[in-house]
Amino acid sequence: MKNGAVLTVNDLRVYYDTPAGTVKAVDGVSFDLRPGERLGLVGESGSGKSTMALALMRMHKPPARIAGGEVLLDGVGDVMELDDEGLRRIRLDRLALVPQGAMNSLNPVMRIRDQLADGIRTHEPGDDRDALTARIRAQLARVGLDADVGGKFPHELSGGMKQRVAIAIGTSLSPSVIIADEPTSALDVVVQRQVMETLRSVQEEIGASVLIVGHDMGLMAQIADRMGVMYAGKLVELAPVHDLFTNPQHPYTRLLIESVPTLMAKRALASIPGAPPTLINVPPGCPFHPRCPRAFEPCDSEVPLPMSQNGRVVSCHLYPEEAA
Template identity: 45%
Template sequence: MSLYDLAPTAEDAGIHIQNLTVSYDTDRGRFNALKNVTLDIRPRHITGFIGESGSGKTTLAMAMMNAIQPPGRIDGGAILLDGAGDVLQLRGEPLRRLRGRYFGFVFQASSNSLNPLKRVGAQLMDLGRSHGISDLRGLLREAKALAERIGLDGDRVLTSYQHELSGGMRQRVGLVFALVLKARILILDEPTTALDMLTQQAVLEIVRSIHQEQGLTTIVITHDMGVVAEMADRVVVMYAGRVVEEGPTFSLLTNPQHPYTQGLIRAIPRITGNLDDAKPLPGSPPDLATIPTKGCVFRERCYARTSVCDTVDPVPTSAHGDGLVMCHGVDAS
């Protein structure tokens, strides 16, 4: 099989997440890291996921690939992939094959995920073999071209062991692995944290070009609002395992509706442009063990709290034209 036979039949790979609930078993009990998440990820768009640490961004990305590991568990819901059905119904070999065809990913802290005992090139060949690619030379050529495109010396990288590469180089090698199989969906979880600003800019620009050239569905998870502003077509804001706001990037960043999104944006000097104007979010990030089970999960930290927030779960309200917000304080429009 050649590389290009891997392209799935569905041209556009949208992801439709329906009522997804995921929990983790901890020594304090079993807690929901995602609760009834319903969200459409649009094909051929770059979607940015933002939210404080622990809000469930990585869990959501892993669930999309049906890759939640114990002590995590998917408790319910569906993840419908255009052209492939419900990913959560697949197990074993069909799941592995689907992942290879559909998903390219760079895990959070992936700079440590290479095998220390094998050269990068050998690991690429393993990856190719495990997805049934017979033209391994072609795969290496493709990898080398990708590596050079993101500022690496392709020959050097392919013949290196992990310890011979810097953190920033490893992170970019992670990107090469994510892109080389030409999957339809690219998931990048904090892909550029080990890169200096200039390299980050260059790498993100190339990721955006590849996204466009290949018509990918791309998800970028980041704490860096600058990355979101520059890269994303749409933004998903998560809080305590819920999607609290979603919409086109410009509208969401310039006119945030949810008090949490407002606080998140105000807390970032790079966006407000003035360090003195940056205001930290009041309160602390949510702890799964103490998230209220009824009503709005953000109410303890919210300036706009009213009595209804204590008892009634907010429902999605239309916002930003074709987006949504989950807040009692926002009037349906």
């Protein structure tokens, strides 16, 4: 695989066919996921980030469809080309999802241990009952839960515990890629942090790479190694997290960072003028140009191409092609 990436996404397009027109939720996104890294992906609602996370596992639902591009998983090939059996084999085993709002993703009438056993039994049959019990116990311990949680039903657990269970299930087969879709968006700060630390420690333990999709810039700053910013279905910038925060290149990234209130200083709250476009009717050229304070002549007609330099990628006419 090229440059040793675990997952390579090339020009991925996910479109929704609606009566009102085609919604380009993900429109030509490319990136690599490196071994062992935590890649954060932020965007506002409607930027296409969750659609993309699900599409990587082919878990998108109609009317969404893959309109192009490839998702190369190391040792497997193009996930977009797999048949049902091939998909079934890699899901959870190689490519696992930690869903948004675990409260709605767990089966309410199944005990936690049975939900954990389900995936293990399907993919790795042959464990006898004792071995399976020991494995479930170890998996619960790994995410900081007591063994007796296994005998409980989801409604007996707090939100944070349910999210830990979701992490336990997602990592039960030591996948090489974990896709975490807003894993802590419904949790309070203290619990959010505990769950994030849990995800981080399990991910480091099993040596997986993780793609964390979210909207919280603060959380990403704390957890991600590299970070991508999505706007209107496009990845507008991708950079090591420190570079992204200290020297954002895309005007949208800069404004997004400035709009996050901090505890450092009281200041007039900045906001980005205008509103994100509806994806049915994305402005021509750069999708951000109507809101961009630095828009100039080519922005409203030519779509900026991603330029990479010094390990960062930015799609903006301010950074001319020669830099590539």
